[in-house]
């Protein structure tokens with residue numbers, strides 16, 4: 001079976017993990033600091049603060065912007081649940097705006113009508129490795145005095161008009177096992193604002209700058225040096241991983257037939273966390289079974305709009321956003337990861353074209 005994702009580890013990860021174990025410093029230490037420095041350089045931001053996951057990155061970014069009970073944050077309903085849940089964690093309310101059917105990202109044309117006096121931030125999600133349409137999003141945010149928290153969990157290294165994901169607003173990244181680069185579990189907050197960076201640092205370690213003196217209520221959301229060691233080795237390979245994903249996606253774009261292939265808007269680079277097609281006239285469940293029978297793994301990201309998840313229904317959400325409703329029924333992601341061989345790509349094309 002060609003798996004939908006496959007983490008790539010080698011001697012580089014092993015050597016750095018060994019170095020950390022032999023050093024005896026396994027919790028947050030010098031490797032975390034080095035990963036932060038290199039991650040900020042990758043994104044072109046002044047600061048990067050490492051945390052325990054993409055979810056905690058989002059949670060702490062929102063808290064660092066002062067978001068809490070009574071506030072509203074606008075985000076996409078077509079995403080992993082963590083985007084919206086991070087808003088709930090702070091006591092604020094997520095407000096969902098529909099997506100564009102071609103990019104699967106927030107539709108900027110629908111943003112302004114969702115802004116209320118309580119709105120404090122916009123959280124675009126750079127889904128599948130393609131950045132949201134940041135020019136109009138930043139313009140609207142500035143005009144209304146709103147913070148922008150980018151959910152860049154799937155977009156390490158993606159660009160929009162030459163600028164990196166995570167460098168527009170406060171960037172939140174995941175380093176989970178299946179992402180474009182990984183530390184097994186982990187996350188990163190990127191920013192140019194020294195106060196935001198400082199607050200995230202405080203919040204990740206029990207509100208403590210000086211050990212055992214606590215200024216604010218914080219958490220233990222630290223990353224460990226063991227995880228950072230894996231992350232450092234992965235960061236060095238990110239460019240090469242993303243280039244392999246781009247080559248694989250180009251091949252699929254050129255050869256797949258009778259399905260809607262992904263689009264890449266002018267001026268953007270896609271880093272293909274997922275390669276996602278849409279089946280407009282084919283039964284998706286049957287297609288998944290047929291692909292499986294030919295040895296091709298696939299997955300549905302995501303089958304249910306966030307506002308239809310039980311946790312949101314239980315909180316009174318009663319929405320139906322047309323583009324989101326349609327794409328949740330049609331999307332199917334195919335393997336695009338760096339470990340695919342030419343033979344794998346041929347197998348995927350043959351299997352999809354005979355659906």
Ligand SMILES: *Cc1c(COP(=O)(O)O)cnc(C)c1O
Pocket residue numbers: 053054055056079080082083125151153154173174175176185186187
């Ligand atoms: C993976 C992911 C997250 C959460 O990251 P974790 O590291 O799993 O906590 C948030 N948002 C999106 C869009 C993701 O894909």
